[in-house]
Amino acid sequence: MAKRQASTIDKSVGKSVGKSVGKSMGNVNIGISDKDRSAIADGLSNLLADTYTLYLTTHNFHWNVTGPMFNTLHAMFMVQYTELWNAVDPIAERIRAVGFPAPASYAQFAKLSSLPDVPAKPPKAMDMVRVLHSGNEAVARTARTAFAVAEKASDQPTADLLTQRLDIHEKTAWMLRSILED
Numbered sequence: 001m002a003k004r005q006a007s008t009i010d011k012s013v014g015k016s017v018g019k020s021v022g023k024s025m026g027n028v029n030i031g032i033s034d035k036d037r038s039a040i041a042d043g044l045s046n047l048l049a050d051t052y053t054l055y056l057t058t059h060n061f062h063w064n065v066t067g068p069m070f071n072t073l074h075a076m077f078m079v080q081y082t083e084l085w086n087a088v089d090p091i092a093e094r095i096r097a098v099g100f101p102a103p104a105s106y107a108q109f110a111k112l113s114s115l116p117d118v119p120a121k122p123p124k125a126m127d128m129v130r131v132l133h134s135g136n137e138a139v140a141r142t143a144r145t146a147f148a149v150a151e152k153a154s155d156q157p158t159a160d161l162l163t164q165r166l167d168i169h170e171k172t173a174w175m176l177r178s179i180l181e182d
Contacts (some may be wrong), residue, residue: 028099036153041100042148043160048091048103049112050139055084057118059134064122064125073125080132080172087165094161116136127178133176140169 028037062077092102103112110117114136123131143165150158 037098039149041095043149044095045103047142050108050142053113053115054135060118061128067125136169136173
């Protein structure tokens with residue numbers, strides 16, 4: 001799940017990904033222009049893909065961590081993947097509220113996410129921490145980019161959701177970074 005791509009048709013799922021994840025769902029008149037709603041849905045779709053990808057990575061590391069810090073990291077990763085799992089629904093529902101279908105396939109997430117897929121071979125414990133630190137910083141950047149779009153469109157509910165996500169990912173990145181310090 002590497003770089004995001006511009007608007008394309010994904011032949012495997014037969015849907016547009018990237019710019020305007022899907023067609024607007026009927027007549028939505030919530031005081032935000034169609035163009036702005038589409039841009040907001042795109043940003044939220046990127047955030048959903050990043051969040052789900054980070055969730056899978058974190059859960060994988062929870063299952064596969066070994067070494068002297070096993071108990072500490074196993075428990076920490078569980079808290080983190082649970083929080084990420086609980087975050088995907090509000091993000092997807094906000095995409096729906098602005099009038100677009102939420103991406104929900106691995107193929108769509110792979111195209112929309114800025115995060116790489118989890119390593120096939122589980123890395124060492126401290127490398128897991130590094131991967132998750134980097135992943136949380138990347139998700140924060142994605143949320144910050146989407147926030148600018150929501151703020152410009154005066155979309156307060158989306159801006160509020162994104163502010164919450166920024167707080168969580170920046171705090172999680174700080175905690176992981178602290179583990180990595182000598």
